[in-house]
Amino acid sequence: MIEHHSSSHKITAAHLARKAIVYLRQSSPKQVRENLESQRLQYALADRARALGFDRVEIVDGDLGKSASLGAAAREGFDGLVASVALGEVGMVLGRELSRLARTDKDFCHLLEVCQILGTLIADDAQIYDLAVTDDVLVLGIKGTLSVVELKILKARLLEGAREKASRGELVRLLPPGYVLDASGKVVKDPDTRVQEAMALVFHTFRELWSVRQTFKWFHDQEVELPVNKFIAGRRTLVWQLPTQSFVSHVLRNPCFAGAYAYGQHPTETVLVEGRLRKRQRSMRPPEEL
Numbered sequence: 001m002i003e004h005h006s007s008s009h010k011i012t013a014a015h016l017a018r019k020a021i022v023y024l025r026q027s028s029p030k031q032v033r034e035n036l037e038s039q040r041l042q043y044a045l046a047d048r049a050r051a052l053g054f055d056r057v058e059i060v061d062g063d064l065g066k067s068a069s070l071g072a073a074a075r076e077g078f079d080g081l082v083a084s085v086a087l088g089e090v091g092m093v094l095g096r097e098l099s100r101l102a103r104t105d106k107d108f109c110h111l112l113e114v115c116q117i118l119g120t121l122i123a124d125d126a127q128i129y130d131l132a133v134t135d136d137v138l139v140l141g142i143k144g145t146l147s148v149v150e151l152k153i154l155k156a157r158l159l160e161g162a163r164e165k166a167s168r169g170e171l172v173r174l175l176p177p178g179y180v181l182d183a184s185g186k187v188v189k190d191p192d193t194r195v196q197e198a199m200a201l202v203f204h205t206f207r208e209l210w211s212v213r214q215t216f217k218w219f220h221d222q223e224v225e226l227p228v229n230k231f232i233a234g235r236r237t238l239v240w241q242l243p244t245q246s247f248v249s250h251v252l253r254n255p256c257f258a259g260a261y262a263y264g265q266h267p268t269e270t271v272l273v274e275g276r277l278r279k280r281q282r283s284m285r286p287p288e289e290l
Helices: 029-035 036-043 044-053 078-087 105-118 133-167 191-209 212-221 245-255
Strands: 019-026 057-065 089-094 121-123 179-181 188-191 226-232 236-243 270-274 277-282
Touching: 019 036, 019 044, 019 078, 036 044, 036 057, 044 057, 044 089, 057 078, 078 105, 089 105, 105 121, 105 133, 121 179, 179 270, 191 212, 191 226, 191 245
Parallel strands: 019 057, 019 089, 089 121
Antiparallel strands: 179 188, 226 236, 270 277
């Protein structure tokens, strides 16, 4: 628990004259929906900041549901936090865990550098850190490094487990329309006859026209809808709509419809785009004329 400001020599009148920022983050929309206790504990840090003597407390929760891993999309909340610190507006930055503040060495070091220059304190659920104190910098650096290493270890374990399961043909993430998992976890055809006939019509039409684009046009000209995977309220739902050309192309190239199991068809890579790291799908084949 963070100590009260009356017993902490680290918090000065200069710090209290500025605002405190409570930074919240969870890595995925699923965590935001289901891990409500984590949110409650993070929001409760606002009360801790007031107990420490801060009259102005700002909560930054715009990054809830956003990953902070390498190559993830920019986090406006974190960027705004660093900007506020750089303007000398922040006396203390609070986070439930240091891993909530940053998940990469670059972000963490940048935040520490700005806080050190502007004399901004950092607090987690255990204690307050003054970056003008060598011991605090050391402890904070160790915790930040452990946070980054923890993420890499967890990611490596998850990938290893996924590859091992895929090697047995048991890793199923998202089945294309026309297939479902039965009670035993086996991939079977969708029992809905309408779905079966609609997906079979894609291949039948292609065998007549021998063109992805002409197949796509046929469905639009005839106003024939196909079942498409959509995620509604976090659940996979089949929605009937006119198909896009990319959907038709994906169906015709999907090995699942040929009864084959495939893994790793769409590898990603991290690239530098306009000064920021981005993840994108790695091209596995040259462009084709359709």
